[in-house]
Amino acid sequence: METKKLLLTFKKKVVEKPIVYHLVKDFDLIINLYRASITEEEEGFMVLDITGSASKIEEGINFIVAEGVKIDDAQKAFRWDEAVCTSCGNCLTHCPVDALHIKDRTTMKVEFDQNVCIDCMGCIPNCPFGACGSIFQDK
Amino acid sequence: MKTYEEINEKIASKKAVVLTAAEIIDYVEEKGIEQAAKEVDVVTTATFGPMCSSGCFLNFGHSQPKIRITEAWIDDVLAYSGIAAVDLYMGATQLRHNDPANLDYPGEFKFGGGHVIEKLIRGEELQLFALSYGTDEYPLKEIRTRFNINDLNQATMVNPRNCYQNYNVAINTSNKTIYTYLGKLKPNMGNMTYSSAGQLSPLLNDPLYQTIGVGTSVWLAGAKGHVYSEGTQHASAVERTANDVPAEGAGTLALTGDMKKMNADFVRGVSFKGYGVSLALGVGIPIPILNEEILRKTTIKDRDIQAQVIDYSLDYPMKTGKVLTSVNYEELKSGSVNILGQDVETSSLSSYEKAITITEILKSEIQDGSFTLNKPYMPLPPNQGMKSMKVSK
Ligand code: SF4
Ligand code: SF4
Numbered sequence: 319m320e321t322k323k324l325l326l327t328f329k330k331k332v333v334e335k336p337i338v339y340h341l342v343k344d345f346d347l348i349i350n351l352y353r354a355s356i357t358e359e360e361e362g363f364m365v366l367d368i369t370g371s372a373s374k375i376e377e378g379i380n381f382i383v384a385e386g387v388k389i390d391d392a393q394k395a396f397r398w399d400e401a402v403c404t405s406c407g408n409c410l411t412h413c414p415v416d417a418l419h420i421k422d423r424t425t426m427k428v429e430f431d432q433n434v435c436i437d438c439m440g441c442i443p444n445c446p447f448g449a450c451g452s453i454f455q456d457k
Numbered sequence: 458m459k460t461y462e463e464i465n466e467k468i469a470s471k472k473a474v475v476l477t478a479a480e481i482i483d484y485v486e487e488k489g490i491e492q493a494a495k496e497v498d499v500v501t502t503a504t505f506g507p508m509c510s511s512g513c514f515l516n517f518g519h520s521q522p523k524i525r526i527t528e529a530w531i532d533d534v535l536a537y538s539g540i541a542a543v544d545l546y547m548g549a550t551q552l553r554h555n556d557p558a559n560l561d562y563p564g565e566f567k568f569g570g571g572h573v574i575e576k577l578i579r580g581e582e583l584q585l586f587a588l589s590y591g592t593d594e595y596p597l598k599e600i601r602t603r604f605n606i607n608d609l610n611q612a613t614m615v616n617p618r619n620c621y622q623n624y625n626v627a628i629n630t631s632n633k634t635i636y637t638y639l640g641k642l643k644p645n646m647g648n649m650t651y652s653s654a655g656q657l658s659p660l661l662n663d664p665l666y667q668t669i670g671v672g673t674s675v676w677l678a679g680a681k682g683h684v685y686s687e688g689t690q691h692a693s694a695v696e697r698t699a700n701d702v703p704a705e706g707a708g709t710l711a712l713t714g715d716m717k718k719m720n721a722d723f724v725r726g727v728s729f730k731g732y733g734v735s736l737a738l739g740v741g742i743p744i745p746i747l748n749e750e751i752l753r754k755t756t757i758k759d760r761d762i763q764a765q766v767i768d769y770s771l772d773y774p775m776k777t778g779k780v781l782t783s784v785n786y787e788e789l790k791s792g793s794v795n796i797l798g799q800d801v802e803t804s805s806l807s808s809y810e811k812a813i814t815i816t817e818i819l820k821s822e823i824q825d826g827s828f829t830l831n832k833p834y835m836p837l838p839p840n841q842g843m844k845s846m847k848v849s850k
Contacts, residue, residue: 404505404725404737405810408640410792411648411802423790426809443565444641446507446727446806447737 321369325390326382327453328362337382338366345378346370353454363453365395395453396437398430403449409441461832464498464745471826473498475743477816478657478755485756490749499823499830500755502662503676503741503815504654506807507638507727510618510689511736512548513574513716516610517585519543520602525595529587530554534573538587542595546615547573549736563636563731571736572726574614577606578678579721612716614677618688620740622660622707623764626651626784626803628796631770636731639806642769648802649766649794654812655759655786659742660708662755664701666693668744670833675712676741676819678723682714683831692843701754704763704783708837712740723815739811741819745830759786766796776845 341347347370354364368375383389398418405428409418417435420426442450467473474497476484481500485493515536525542529535533554536545551570558564576583582605591598606612628649629635629642636642639650655661663669673684688709695703716724723739746752763783772779781797788794789803822828 404808406506406737406806406808407804408650408806410804411643411650412641420792423792425813426790428810443730446640446729447725448728 319369320372320375321367322375322379323367323393324365324379325393325395326364326366326387327390328364328387335385337385337387340381341368341378345374345381347374347378355454361453363395394432394435394437396435396439396442397451397453399449399451400430402447403428403445404447406447408446409444409450412440412444414438414440458748459498459746461745461747461830465829467498468823468826468829471824473823475499475501475820475823477813477820478502478662479813479816481752481755482656482758485752490753494746494749494752497746497752500662500744500746500752501741501816501819501823502657502659502744502755503739503812503819504620504658504807505723505737505739505811505815506652506654506805507729507735507737508616508619509550509638509735511574511614511616511738512546512570513577513612513614515545515547515577515612517543517545517604517608518610520597520600522597523595524587524589524597524600525592526587527589529585531573531585532568532576532583533586534568534570549574550733552734558733559731564733565730566728566732566734568728569726569734571734574716574736575721575724575726577612578716578719578724580605580607606717614680614682614712614714614716614719615685616712616738618690618709619712619738620659620688620710620742621653622658622664622709623703623705623762624651624653625706625773626764626766626789627769627773628766628781628801629770630768630781633770635770636729637769638729638732638735639769640804641730646796646799646801648804649796650804650806651764651786651789652806653762653764653786654807654809655762655790656757657809657812657816659740659744660710661702661757661762663744663751664697664703664754664757666708666837666839667751667754668747668833669710669742670837671835672831672833673742674829674831675710675714676739676743676815676822676828677712677714677719678739679720679818680714680716680718681828682712684710684833685713686711687837687841690843691837692841693838694840694842698761698763700757700761702757702762705765710837723811737808739815741815743819743823743828743830759790760788762786764789
């Protein structure tokens, strides 16, 4: 038995399908749902643990991907919109792990490292330009 | 020695030699002042950051029947209508109607005048809601309509104060978090924030206003605008370091330009938690290299520009005039500065990266002959102080 944490995002039409039911029923998986939201907008999301045998987990993941669910590789709810970011840098002192950082002090361009981010949301209220957001929060 | 006319002729024939305020530093170091002054025609400077004293005049044309607007809201943000019938002024810091502001402290201030201005320039649709008491020749008393910038006769940005020559660095020595227009300041000097493009900034490259004056053409968010007046609070009589660079705010510019020609990447509504809304703006100003002295001023480096560190928990609000210490922009841009024995993390509200982009855009516009210079017809006041508010007893 093993446990895998997943962050699923899905389009509206997938929302109506009983995905969790199928994971339990067809693949014999134990589901622990942490957080879920289905908004009027396009996307919904779900944060859950699935526990079961390695092969069943893989089958289950293949099933949900086939249903059109996106599995977020980084498993992060934080979203940084590079096109909206102005590289002002105000977020930098509010990011505890330097996921938002400046590599090159001659250009002062702000960059984001998804792998380092710990989803603390500290930067969100400190971005005057609205480049930082979370799928857990309305814009 | 060159004249504006000579430089403009070279621009017109696409032969002008143009460098950015960043490039000129190494160029002069390599070639020497004398040689560089002969070769270089223009140095481009720029800044991008929140500039609260910004706004725009909008003319809607007349409705049928006519209305003389006496109260108006655009996307629920109040616009000033105490001018002619269908002219309005939208200011950058105006909150949206019913914004709870700081009732639920610290407020979020998600949308306001700055955002309305950005939406206009993006070409997005907005709602006008206007009221009137009605007159014989303007009988309509209420109107609600949707429009975008192309439906307006004029959309003219008119900013009473932009491009502060230098600016405070904000810090918080108290033991609780405070929220300011320079961002969230952590207690016990947990961070410090600044807002200036430093060595790229227009008035730091022309500290004595030898070329930038009333009438100077400026690149205002992509449109060709100009300086229409000294900016409000222009205070040139301040303490300056040996290179004439002011140690504090000092000079300011009042700018205007046609919003229909602007690029929304450089006009951005901003929300400061606990403070309010504003507008971040990109401005580029070309400096004609008329002589060696003017060129030398443009070679200013971040490390030679000092900024004053002010305590925003006490000295700023109470206007005590106390300055904790001074730091230079090279230190500020490094990410951490030692202040009174403590390493303090720094960050900015202005964008150096966008300022670089603007100096490069302006450089190419001058090189391809599309942006020419204007000789100012009036200098900025060179030796002017600033009054405090008179409060009657
Ligand atoms: S969510 Fe937290 S860790 Fe991630 S970028 Fe923002 S401040 Fe940094
Ligand atoms: S505060 Fe926002 S706009 Fe500024 S650098 Fe950070 S993410 Fe970009």
